[in-house]
Amino acid sequence: MRHCRYGLRLTLVLGAGMVLGACTGSGWTDRERMIISLSDSVMFVTTLPQDSVQLRTPSIDVGPRELQSDELKTLMAKMLRTVTDPSQDGVGIAAPQVGINRRIIWVQRLDKEDEPFECYVNIHIDSLYGGTRRGPEGCLSVPGYRGMVTRSNNVIISYSDLESGNTVKEEIEGYTAVIFQHECDHLDGILYVDRADTVYINQAWMEELKQFDYTRPDWW
Ligand code: ZN
Secondary structure: OEOOOOOOOOOOOOOOEOOOOOOOOEOOOHHHHHHHHHOOOOOOOOOOOOOHHHHHOOOEOEOHHHOOOHHHHHHHHHHHHHHHOOOOOEOEEEHHHHOOOEOEEEEEOOOOOOOOEEEEEEEEEEEEEEEEEEEEEOOOOOOOEEEEEEEEEEEEEEEEOOOOOOEEEEEEEOHHHHHHHHHHHHOEOOOHHHHOOEEEEHHHHHHHHHHOOOOOOOOO
């Protein structure tokens, strides 16, 4: 998900993940090992339309034996460098956006002090609730566009603890919950433009920003 540069955190980028044998996960493929080891610390970001196959392919879990692998550690570090690079300025990124169809995302926890980026492996959204909110989103994989998307206010996520392998559940609310929904959509091959009721290109987006009421208490 991309940061908005108007003093506002309009971010969007995300994904959602799907299964395909994802219950048990599997080991790294030769192709995945090559992408992880050979890519620069700031990875190539897949974009529409040229990388549509990669972006539309559902992602699978990381296997239990790979949770502490060097490949996962390297991939996580490079994804973080990529989403925080000034050229991207994102608040979230999903593994398919760097060419890896695994259920791995980084999310900037805007709901926590100091707003740290945190990584979630084998993440799934268990439930959506608490009503909905409509707001602008953008995506590192759909450069130059923004769109208005309706999302749930609250999510319950589950993911793998990297040390124990145990499943951890967590409840997220507010705008950070929107980031999780956007990123987890990526893991299911879904892009925000699929959900947007309106999509804008640059100038049109600027006009929309002027009209959007960011003072609404339900926005953040
Ligand atoms: Zn995105």
